[in-house]
Amino acid sequence: MKELGSGTVYTETVVYSPPEAYVNDVPYQLAIVELAGGRRVTGRVAGERAHIGDRVEFAEFRNDVPFFRKTQTS
Amino acid sequence: MRPVAVVGIGKTAFGAFADRDLRSLAVEAGQKALKNGNATPEQVEAFYLGNFAGPSFVGQNHLAPYIASGIGMHGVPATRFEAACASSGSAFFHAASAVAAGIYDVVLVAGVEKMTSQPTPKVTEILAGAGDLCGEVRAGATFPALFAMIARRHMCQYGTTREHMAAVAVKNHANGAKNPLAHMRKVITMEQALAGKPIAEPLTVYDCSLVSDGAAAVLIMPADRARDFSEKPVRVLGVAQTSDNVALDEKDDITTFGAVKTSAEKAYKMAGVEARDIQFAEVHDCFTIAEIIAIEDLGFVKKGEGGPYSLAGGTCLNGERPVNASGGLKSKGHPVGATGVGQICDVVEQIRGEAGERQVKRNGLGLAQNLGGSGATSVITILGPA
Numbered sequence: 001m002k003e004l005g006s007g008t009v010y011t012e013t014v015v016y017s018p019p020e021a022y023v024n025d026v027p028y029q030l031a032i033v034e035l036a037g038g039r040r041v042t043g044r045v046a047g048e049r050a051h052i053g054d055r056v057e058f059a060e061f062r063n064d065v066p067f068f069r070k071t072q073t074s
Numbered sequence: 075m076r077p078v079a080v081v082g083i084g085k086t087a088f089g090a091f092a093d094r095d096l097r098s099l100a101v102e103a104g105q106k107a108l109k110n111g112n113a114t115p116e117q118v119e120a121f122y123l124g125n126f127a128g129p130s131f132v133g134q135n136h137l138a139p140y141i142a143s144g145i146g147m148h149g150v151p152a153t154r155f156e157a158a159c160a161s162s163g164s165a166f167f168h169a170a171s172a173v174a175a176g177i178y179d180v181v182l183v184a185g186v187e188k189m190t191s192q193p194t195p196k197v198t199e200i201l202a203g204a205g206d207l208c209g210e211v212r213a214g215a216t217f218p219a220l221f222a223m224i225a226r227r228h229m230c231q232y233g234t235t236r237e238h239m240a241a242v243a244v245k246n247h248a249n250g251a252k253n254p255l256a257h258m259r260k261v262i263t264m265e266q267a268l269a270g271k272p273i274a275e276p277l278t279v280y281d282c283s284l285v286s287d288g289a290a291a292v293l294i295m296p297a298d299r300a301r302d303f304s305e306k307p308v309r310v311l312g313v314a315q316t317s318d319n320v321a322l323d324e325k326d327d328i329t330t331f332g333a334v335k336t337s338a339e340k341a342y343k344m345a346g347v348e349a350r351d352i353q354f355a356e357v358h359d360c361f362t363i364a365e366i367i368a369i370e371d372l373g374f375v376k377k378g379e380g381g382p383y384s385l386a387g388g389t390c391l392n393g394e395r396p397v398n399a400s401g402g403l404k405s406k407g408h409p410v411g412a413t414g415v416g417q418i419c420d421v422v423e424q425i426r427g428e429a430g431e432r433q434v435k436r437n438g439l440g441l442a443q444n445l446g447g448s449g450a451t452s453v454i455t456i457l458g459p460a
Binding site: 010011012013014015016017018019020021022023025028030031032040041042043044052063064065066 | 194195196198199202209210211212213214215216218219222223224226227230271272273274275276277321322323324328
């Protein structure tokens, strides 16, 4: 498992109507995070709600899904 | 390449039909198109079917010959095309290309989807299969979530507002209320649209198209034979299909659909027209933001002006350039595999002057835009009188 480091929220949403696999997770925040170097990944934001431009850092992989945490408001 | 014409159209009602199976819907649309084009099943040389997820929604595979034989077409090549929500647009593109190339003369193209027999979380999961399962979908992306992230970015970059998106829903519901075959014939207000139940922020239930059952079909042939079959043949002036990345996080700019732009450029060039010449359009409003982006990518308005133009009424039935006079996917319904051919039927009806209460005034040049996934497939068809 590679650390993804920190990045910036490129876009985000909070999901209320889930697919079957995630019915117990709602509501959850999904985001596309732009990492250092410009690569973007789609993952979850745990904890405090993040908005476009906010800084986040990689927390962990859960079932291969990257989870981020907000570190700084834009 | 030979000029191609549409001579027959056939649509089922779109809606939730507990007593109808997938095959019966497709057969009904196909038989209506043959009747409308004054043709018999024996005259058809090939059958092209668009269907996104029949195997997942209802467990049935091998759909094209299954439906062809139900229509009474025996022995002809019968093939299913899958391109997410652009499945039947793609079937139409390949069918029209085959007729233009001289491979066949008389071809039936149909699209069908039977979605309402599954509960919403299952439908959501099946639809998500049109995204990147190893990335965005595993993280929990649904199609509303992907378009919600597109909407957030469009709002951030261009100042698009919730009111701009709600205006699309209000307009499409007003149009759909005039369409006897629409799934939801219900006028809604701006206040209702803004206060809808959240699905994926900032999208509410009123920003999302409907989960529907339905089918549509068209009969096409070389334009020089069309008058033998129809008094009102409609010319396929341009048709193009292009592709782009499936995953949203692999695109440089998610506020635009690159494939829509490239397919529109090709179709405009083939038809010898420019964006400003298009008088009305059926566009792929799977979500309200998708219609706003569509009118930008098609070149009807400048980038970023899709929201204000929609709120100002430019796309209304009596506006400068009517968009989704049928009610669109939002109100007419979105049986995904049927949508592309359904849009072509709606444009043909307008050009023939047969759209009743929702008839547009300037009906000489129409366009259908069918989008697959979050933009990985785009099919553009430009139609005019033959």
